[in-house]
Amino acid sequence: MSEVVKKPVKITETILRDAHQSLIATRMTTEQMLPIVDKMDKIGYHAVECWGGATFDASLRFLKEDPWERLRKLRDGFKNTKLQMLFRGQNILGYRHYADDVVEYFVQKSIANGIDIIRIFDCLNDIRNLECAVKAAVKEKGHAQVALSYTLGEAYTLDYWMDIAKRIEDMGAHSICIKDMAGLLVPAKATELVQALKSATSLPIDLHTHYTSGVASMTYMKAVEAGCDIIDTAMSPLAMGTSQPATEVMVEAFKDTPYDTGLDLNKLSEIADYFTPIREEALKSGLLNPKVLGVNVKTLMYQVPGGMLSNLLSQLKDQGAEDKYREVLEEVPRVRKDFGEPPLVTPSSQIVGTQAVLNVLMGERYKVATKESKALLRGEYGQTVKPMNPDVIKKCIGDEKRITCRPADLIENELDKIEAEMSQWKEQDEDVLSYALFPQVAVDFFKYREAQKSKVDPAVADTDNKAYPV
Amino acid sequence: MSEVVKKPVKITETILRDAHQSLIATRMTTEQMLPIVDKMDKIGYHAVECWGGATFDASLRFLKEDPWERLRKLRDGFKNTKLQMLFRGQNILGYRHYADDVVEYFVQKSIANGIDIIRIFDCLNDIRNLECAVKAAVKEKGHAQVALSYTLGEAYTLDYWMDIAKRIEDMGAHSICIKDMAGLLVPAKATELVQALKSATSLPIDLHTHYTSGVASMTYMKAVEAGCDIIDTAMSPLAMGTSQPATEVMVEAFKDTPYDTGLDLNKLSEIADYFTPIREEALKSGLLNPKVLGVNVKTLMYQVPGGMLSNLLSQLKDQGAEDKYREVLEEVPRVRKDFGEPPLVTPSSQIVGTQAVLNVLMGERYKVATKESKALLRGEYGQTVKPMNPDVIKKCIGDEKRITCRPADLIENELDKIEAEMSQWKEQDEDVLSYALFPQVAVDFFKYREAQKSKVDPAVADTDNKAYPV
Numbered sequence: 042m043s044e045v046v047k048k049p050v051k052i053t054e055t056i057l058r059d060a061h062q063s064l065i066a067t068r069m070t071t072e073q074m075l076p077i078v079d080k081m082d083k084i085g086y087h088a089v090e091c092w093g094g095a096t097f098d099a100s101l102r103f104l105k106e107d108p109w110e111r112l113r114k115l116r117d118g119f120k121n122t123k124l125q126m127l128f129r130g131q132n133i134l135g136y137r138h139y140a141d142d143v144v145e146y147f148v149q150k151s152i153a154n155g156i157d158i159i160r161i162f163d164c165l166n167d168i169r170n171l172e173c174a175v176k177a178a179v180k181e182k183g184h185a186q187v188a189l190s191y192t193l194g195e196a197y198t199l200d201y202w203m204d205i206a207k208r209i210e211d212m213g214a215h216s217i218c219i220k221d222m223a224g225l226l227v228p229a230k231a232t233e234l235v236q237a238l239k240s241a242t243s244l245p246i247d248l249h250t251h252y253t254s255g256v257a258s259m260t261y262m263k264a265v266e267a268g269c270d271i272i273d274t275a276m277s278p279l280a281m282g283t284s285q286p287a288t289e290v291m292v293e294a295f296k297d298t299p300y301d302t303g304l305d306l307n308k309l310s311e312i313a314d315y316f317t318p319i320r321e322e323a324l325k326s327g328l329l330n331p332k333v334l335g336v337n338v339k340t341l342m343y344q345v346p347g348g349m350l351s352n353l354l355s356q357l358k359d360q361g362a363e364d365k366y367r368e369v370l371e372e373v374p375r376v377r378k379d380f381g382e383p384p385l386v387t388p389s390s391q392i393v394g395t396q397a398v399l400n401v402l403m404g405e406r407y408k409v410a411t412k413e414s415k416a417l418l419r420g421e422y423g424q425t426v427k428p429m430n431p432d433v434i435k436k437c438i439g440d441e442k443r444i445t446c447r448p449a450d451l452i453e454n455e456l457d458k459i460e461a462e463m464s465q466w467k468e469q470d471e472d473v474l475s476y477a478l479f480p481q482v483a484v485d486f487f488k489y490r491e492a493q494k495s496k497v498d499p500a501v502a503d504t505d506n507k508a509y510p511v
Numbered sequence: 512m513s514e515v516v517k518k519p520v521k522i523t524e525t526i527l528r529d530a531h532q533s534l535i536a537t538r539m540t541t542e543q544m545l546p547i548v549d550k551m552d553k554i555g556y557h558a559v560e561c562w563g564g565a566t567f568d569a570s571l572r573f574l575k576e577d578p579w580e581r582l583r584k585l586r587d588g589f590k591n592t593k594l595q596m597l598f599r600g601q602n603i604l605g606y607r608h609y610a611d612d613v614v615e616y617f618v619q620k621s622i623a624n625g626i627d628i629i630r631i632f633d634c635l636n637d638i639r640n641l642e643c644a645v646k647a648a649v650k651e652k653g654h655a656q657v658a659l660s661y662t663l664g665e666a667y668t669l670d671y672w673m674d675i676a677k678r679i680e681d682m683g684a685h686s687i688c689i690k691d692m693a694g695l696l697v698p699a700k701a702t703e704l705v706q707a708l709k710s711a712t713s714l715p716i717d718l719h720t721h722y723t724s725g726v727a728s729m730t731y732m733k734a735v736e737a738g739c740d741i742i743d744t745a746m747s748p749l750a751m752g753t754s755q756p757a758t759e760v761m762v763e764a765f766k767d768t769p770y771d772t773g774l775d776l777n778k779l780s781e782i783a784d785y786f787t788p789i790r791e792e793a794l795k796s797g798l799l800n801p802k803v804l805g806v807n808v809k810t811l812m813y814q815v816p817g818g819m820l821s822n823l824l825s826q827l828k829d830q831g832a833e834d835k836y837r838e839v840l841e842e843v844p845r846v847r848k849d850f851g852e853p854p855l856v857t858p859s860s861q862i863v864g865t866q867a868v869l870n871v872l873m874g875e876r877y878k879v880a881t882k883e884s885k886a887l888l889r890g891e892y893g894q895t896v897k898p899m900n901p902d903v904i905k906k907c908i909g910d911e912k913r914i915t916c917r918p919a920d921l922i923e924n925e926l927d928k929i930e931a932e933m934s935q936w937k938e939q940d941e942d943v944l945s946y947a948l949f950p951q952v953a954v955d956f957f958k959y960r961e962a963q964k965s966k967v968d969p970a971v972a973d974t975d976n977k978a979y980p981v
């Protein structure tokens with residue numbers, strides 16, 4: 042018998058970032074993470090995703106934790122495992138475009154505090170919005186991974202993905218991630234897409250998906266058979282539903298095949314045992330809603346993320362217009378087309394969704410356009426894959442100036458100004474970046490931190506509830 | 512390009528039987544089923560499993576419904592779709608071996624009342640226990656499907672499965688089901704097993720599994736690629752966890768492949784919308800415990816069904832001996848070996864599990880043997896795949912007589928006797944069979960039925976709670 046070529050698939054563990062962000066509102070604390078870090082470090086994961094995304098905001102805002110301190114503690118514990126963060130291109134982890142000097146400084150500090158792999162994406166797949174972060178990561182000797190926001194639509198042909206993959210390779214990125222935040226990638230399409238990307242570039246391919254529509258584990262199987270190098274999974278207590286496929290399950294599924302991960306189920310099981318009470322507690326308290334654990338095939342029918350569907354419904358309920366749900370669902374793809382067919386991911390999903398609701402409720406399309414729709418139409422988020430509808434541009438922003446350059450080209454360096462604004466709170470360099478991203482939330486946290494230290498006024502600093510009544 | 516050969520996979524829908532049995536304690540009522548039957552009938556399912564298994568007992572015992580009446584109503588609604596039931600060989604739907612005349616009469620009445628496909632299995636895969644039911648189904652012009660209880664172990668080689676498949680074909684069965692009640696069949700093994708069965712017989716192969724260990728959808732994918740003809744799925748509101756993979760998900764996963772089911776996602780979605788409130792209500796009331804919706808990879812580690820693991824733990828808790836859990840888990844495969852390596856499915860899973868607990872707690876193996884262990888050792892359940900341990904036989908039953916014949920050969924025809932016993936309650940022929948299987952429960956139901964009709968004493972017949980205080 043001919044020797045079967047072994048090609049172990051690598052596993053990136055997401056339980057410390059995407060899994061708890063997807064299932065329990067990003068509420069896992071550093072204290073909950075640290076006791077299990079040593080065991081996780083001995084598994085042999087390709088990487089552990091543990092920072093960035095919504096964790097930064099949630100740490101400061103809800104947990105009253107310094108995210109930088111969390112990163113240093115995780116780095117201290119993970120002696121043999123690469124740490125990965127999620128980074129939203131020129132938005133970093135915030136909600137606007139930042140100047141290049143802030144982006145560069147954030148990358149530098151992330152790597153200095155312990156990040157190995159920076160996964161960088163943009164909601165429009167406008168690679169100009171990725172360039173600054175990628176170059177900074179390369180300069181700091183980090184691993185720069187570019188994540189393509191996966192979506193469906195006329196513009197998103199295999200040629201499109203192959204072309205963008207080549208441009209990413211040329212940019213100097215070290216790997217490519219297919220980021221399927223909505224769980225739209227079905228198994229047969231995964232085969233085609235992975236094969237196409239492997240033929241277009243020599244970069245390792247990582248596949249990231251969510252179980253929302255129910256096909257995720259099959260999609261991983263097909264992707265790996267087609268040559269995918271890395272898959273993102275979450276330990277079973279926080280897997281499936283709107284999170285990733287379960288780590289142990291994928292390990293067992295590939296066991297004794299050419300793609301055998303080599304990871305030890307017994308060791309993984311001890312880690313699962315650690316997280317199981319956290320799952321059960323979250324179910325009991327309601328933090329983990331069993332609804333997000335089910336399958337939502339409507340995401341495949343309407344090709345929109347599950348979260349967007351529930352947002353639309355709740356917007357309509359607020360207006361007493363639930364009967365318009367189907368009409369709005371039909372309006373969403375039309376608005377998306379008018380807006381140049383962007384992927385539907387934060388923030389484009391909210392912009393398209395809200396505009397679709399307005400178009401239906403007003404009884405006239407684009408009678409009212411939101412501030413964000415106007416900004417998108419002016420080009421302020423970057424370039425969309427297809428041209429926008431000129432009639433819609435005209436109706437929404439009239440003759441206002443539109444930009445075609447990289448949005449950040451119009452933003453002057455701002456680090457010095459930001460540092461000057463917040464200098465009274467600064468205890469470490471990184472505080473400047475916390476403030477840059479979330480000024481109000483960061484200041485609240487700085488005040489809380491100070492109160493904790495002095496403990497001068499226990500009536501003001503309510504440490505038990507981790508709430509500081511400012 | 513060469514034409515791809517189309518081979519649509521067929522779908523057996525389980526939401527009216529296994530799905531609610533697995534997730535909500537078999538509590539779906541006929542009233543909950545009937546409004547959606549017409550839509551389900553138009554889907555194009557290969558079959559709808561809707562009767563047998565635990566539904567018969569649960570209808571009589573908890574729902575105070577006549578199971579035969581349910582079957583007739585379903586038959587009335589499903590004008591174009593085959594109806595399937597699950598039938599436990601010589602146990603029928605009950606907990607002991609019955610005489611052949613009862614088995615034959617039950618098969619006859621099941622088919623007369625509307626069943627098309629009878630899925631027949633035995634917990635030891637002793638095909639002598641299947642023969643009577645298979646022959647009766649063939650005689651009544653029903654479709655006789657034999658289900659092999661899938662398990663792992665030394666004895667269960669591909670040769671074993673191929674040999675038993677041939678014997679089933681020779682017996683006159685019309686199709687074979689691989690019944691993986693514990694979710695032990697991993698994708699790569701499904702490929703091997705299905706290929707082996709397809710090479711051994713020309714019968715259609717149906718795969719039935721549960722999502723318990725998390726691999727089920729991938730296992731279906733691999734099985735179908737290997738030639739599996741039919742897969743069992745459940746509509747998404749009662750899918751996954753300890754139930755089957757979701758129907759809509761598998762339909763989408765195979766879409767635009769050679770295995771495309773051709774089923775319409777939009778129509779399926781309307782059915783899902785009907786069952787979603789039933790799921791939500793069950794979550795709210797606690798009938799559906801979110802625990803059974805998660806992944807339990809321990810079933811793969813210990814190769815025992817998930818339900819057995821929780822039973823063992825609760826038996827130990829009752830004895831204040833939770834610390835012995837691991838020891839018991841290690842004793843289970845040893846007891847199983849002593850007992851001839853049976854599959855672990857009702858009732859063999861309970862027999863092996865309870866004996867393992869006793870062996871550990873007593874501090875001496877087989878110091879005490881349960882009544883059921885002794886019966887198994889005497890051959891009263893049938894023949895095991897491997898010989899039993901002679902030392903264990905000696906220690907447990909000494910020189911008591913063991914049987915090697917088909918257990919039912921020792922049971923005289925009993926239908927007349929049973930009918931005589933219950934004649935005062937008989938309103939339809941089928942009542943005799945209800946009484947044969949569950950004498951006490953059936954009598955309680957007959958009394959309830961009578962009280963409902965006369966409504967003479969509302970204080971005794973509490974119709975709202977469907978409880979009759981006898």
Ligand SMILES: [Co+2]
Pocket residue numbers: 059222249250251
């Ligand atoms: Co994600």
Ligand SMILES: [Co+2]
Pocket residue numbers: 529692719720721
């Ligand atoms: Co089953």
